[in-house]
Amino acid sequence: MAPFCILHVVITRISAYVKAQRTESETFYSLKLKAVKLEKEVQDLTVRYQTAVGDSENIRRRTQRCVEDAKIFGIQSFCKDLVEVADILEKTTECISEETEPADQKLTLEKIFRGLSLLEAKLKSVFAKHVLEKMTPIGDKHDPHEHELICHVPAGVGVQPGTVAFVRQDGYKLHGRTIRLAQVEVAVESQRRL
Known part of the structure; x- marks a missing residue:
């Protein structure tokens, strides 16, 4: 082999080696940049996460305080x-x-x-x-969600069986929700004795 050919092979191999080293170095540098960028991103996300956790804790405390105030001062x-x-x-x-x-x-x-x-x-x-309403159930059909049955009475003239015939104690609703049942006497069909 001629010295020129050997020299050419050596130069080609050295050139390839340098090129590989440069590519490896660039890849290493590129990976290092990506690692630094990812570290910054992780730090940023960690700070944002900690801020969000702190904010949610503050909101929870404020909400709890509002609920307690509403219980105390709502009326x-x-x-x-x-x-x-x-x-x-x-x-x-x-x-x-x-x-x-x-x-x-x-x-x-x-x-x-x-x-x-x-x-x-x-x-x-x-x-x-305050939208506190007195119930007037006389003549209404008995409703166990609004009326507390005290006793049954014979249905009189014009009184339908199963309806409220007499109110012993008034019931009340607050904004449509029953807060005290009306104590009532309910009419029943009288049974005839033979």
């Missing part, structure tokens, strides 16, 4: 209205004393009646404001 408006009812009741009871003269009893009874009338009107106003 604040209702209580404020009831205080006015208590004021009327207190003023009405001030009219009564053991030292009332017999001649003043009629005047005292009139004051009590006026006070009780005011009290009833104020209570109805408070109930209406």
